[in-house]
Amino acid sequence: MTTLRPHGNLDGAALAQEIASRTWFHTFDLGDGVHTPGYDDTLTKLEHLHLPPDLKGQTVLDIGSYDGFFAFECEARGAERVMATDRWCWEWPGCDARRNFDWMRDILASKVEDRLVSVEELSPEAVDGTYDVVLFLGVLYHAPDPLGYLRRARAVTKGTLVVETLVDLLDVDVPAAAYYPGASMNNDASNHWGPNPAAVEGLLHDAGFGHVRRFDPWSSNPTWALYLDGNRPRRLSRRVRERLDKGPRSGRMVFHATPT
Numbered sequence: 001m002t003t004l005r006p007h008g009n010l011d012g013a014a015l016a017q018e019i020a021s022r023t024w025f026h027t028f029d030l031g032d033g034v035h036t037p038g039y040d041d042t043l044t045k046l047e048h049l050h051l052p053p054d055l056k057g058q059t060v061l062d063i064g065s066y067d068g069f070f071a072f073e074c075e076a077r078g079a080e081r082v083m084a085t086d087r088w089c090w091e092w093p094g095c096d097a098r099r100n101f102d103w104m105r106d107i108l109a110s111k112v113e114d115r116l117v118s119v120e121e122l123s124p125e126a127v128d129g130t131y132d133v134v135l136f137l138g139v140l141y142h143a144p145d146p147l148g149y150l151r152r153a154r155a156v157t158k159g160t161l162v163v164e165t166l167v168d169l170l171d172v173d174v175p176a177a178a179y180y181p182g183a184s185m186n187n188d189a190s191n192h193w194g195p196n197p198a199a200v201e202g203l204l205h206d207a208g209f210g211h212v213r214r215f216d217p218w219s220s221n222p223t224w225a226l227y228l229d230g231n232r233p234r235r236l237s238r239r240v241r242e243r244l245d246k247g248p249r250s251g252r253m254v255f256h257a258t259p260t
C-alpha cells in the first residue's frame with residue numbers, strides 16, 4: 001500500500017476534524033497516524049487485488065469508485081492516467097462518496113479524472129477511450145444482469161480487467177450463482193447475485209475475455225477467514241462444525257481477465 005500524502009496547508013488537527021465530519025466507505029492512510037474510518041476493509045481488499053506495484057505508463061479506469069481509494073492508489077503507483085466513474089453512490093442523497101472523492105482529490109493534489117457514468121452507460125465514448133487496467137471491484141453482485149455488465153466492462157478494457165467480488169456456492173463445482181431476492185443479502189436490495197468461481201470464469205469468457213486467472217478466496221467473516229487460512233477453530237458448536245466440514249460456502253475473490 002502507498003501512503004497517500006496530503007499536499008497543502010492542512011495540519012493534522014484540521015485533517016482529523018474534516019475527516020470526522022464525513023461518513024467514509026474507504027479506509028485511507030494519510031500518514032502520521034491519520035486514517036479515514038472507512039467501514040470497508042479496504043486495505044485487506046487491496047492486498048488481494050494483486051495489482052502491479054509499478055503502474056508507470058499505464059492507463060487505469062476505476063468503475064464504481066465510491067470514495068476513490070483505488071483510483072488514488074493507482075495514481076500513487078505511477079499510472080499515467082486514471083479515470084474514476086460512478087453514479088449510484090455519487091448521486092445518492094445524503095451519501096458523502098462524491099464529496100469525499102472531490103476532497104481527497106483536492107488534498108492529494110491528484111489529477112485523477114472522473115465521469116458520472118453508470119455501468120449501464122459504460123462505453124469507450126463515455127469514459128474517453130479504453131484502458132490498460134480496469135478495476136471492477138465490488139460491483140458484479142450489484143448487477144441484475146452480470147453478463148451485460150461484464151460485456152460493458154470488456155468494451156473499455158484493452159489490457160486487464162480486475163474483478164473483485166462476493167462469491168457464493170463455493171461448495172458447488174459446476175457454474176452456479178445464488179440469487180438474493182429483495183434485501184436478503186446484507187439487508188441491501190442492490191445485492192442481486194452471488195456467483196461461484198466457475199460462474200465468474202464462464203461469465204468472463206462469454207463477455208469476451210480469452211484468459212482468466214483466479215486467486216484464492218478470502219473472507220472477513222472471522223470463522224471462515226480462519227478456515228480459509230487453513231486453521232480449524234476449536235470449541236465450535238456442532239452445527240457450525242458440520243457446516244465448516246463442508247467447506248466455506250461464501251467469501252470474496254479476485255479474477256484477472258484479459259481479452260487474449
Ligand SMILES: C[S@@+](CC[C@H](N)C(=O)[O-])C[C@H]1O[C@@H](n2cnc3c(N)ncnc32)[C@H](O)[C@@H]1O
Pocket residue numbers: 040063064065066086087088089090117118119120136137138139142
Ligand atoms: C460495494 S461498492 C464498491 C466500491 C469500490 N469499487 C470498492 O471496491 O471499494 C459498489 C460500487 O459500485 C457502484 N455501482 C454499483 N452498481 C452500479 C451501477 N449500475 N452504475 C454505477 N455504479 C454502480 C456503487 O455506486 C458503488 O460505488
